Amino acid sequence: MPEIPRISNAEWEVMKIIWSNCEISSINIIQQLKDKSQWKPATVKSLINRLLNKNVIGFNKLGYEYFYFPLVSEDECIKLESKSFVNRVFNGSIKSMLLTFAQSEEISETDIAELKNILEQSKKTKG
Template sequence: MKIFPKISESEWEVMKLIWKTNPLTSEQIINSLSDKMNWSTQTIKTFITRLIKKGAIGFEKSGRVYNYYPLISENECIKSENETFLKKVYDGALGILFTKFLEEKNLSNDEIEELENLLKNKKEKNSNKDN
């Protein structure tokens, strides 16, 4: 598995913005996040710099403007974070995670049906692999 950089909770906000729309200038990132997160311009610039150093985003310079874009995909990053969390908190036991989640979370009938369908499809795929 490819090793992904450890991205802080605050850096995730920058990444979500860049994943949604890219490339983005630092001005666009600052305008989008300064009010939403109540961060200063310098704080946002620090997060951008950290993400560049971590290899999560890249940039192209066009005159005096820097255009930032992701170097890692959102799906791959989420998968890596999920695996890290599962190992750290549940020793990799996915069943325990689901059991705890389902015991503590109120789900609508639609959500329950969606989970049932996901599990049914997963079971069918596993059955097809065995044949």
């Protein structure tokens, strides 16, 4: 599989919309971003072009309109960003990350139980 390029924060906002639709036009992307940002249509189109140049989205042309679709999955990008974050902020230590979050945020008993279950499942698949 080809390497997935880094996606900027602004590009993530566009990708979230593209991931949630099978194919979507730039007009519809602009419309959906209107409530979330103050970006002008030209800015959104520039972000779309950057994503096209990074080969994370593709397009189909129908008449005069272009419809965009993802070439990489949201899960793949989340994994890449998560790994990058852990490496950059916690020197690659997931343990340090979890300890920091556990100590700084209120975690409910339900969340703790879910995390324990996830860790147990991970342990079974690796061991």
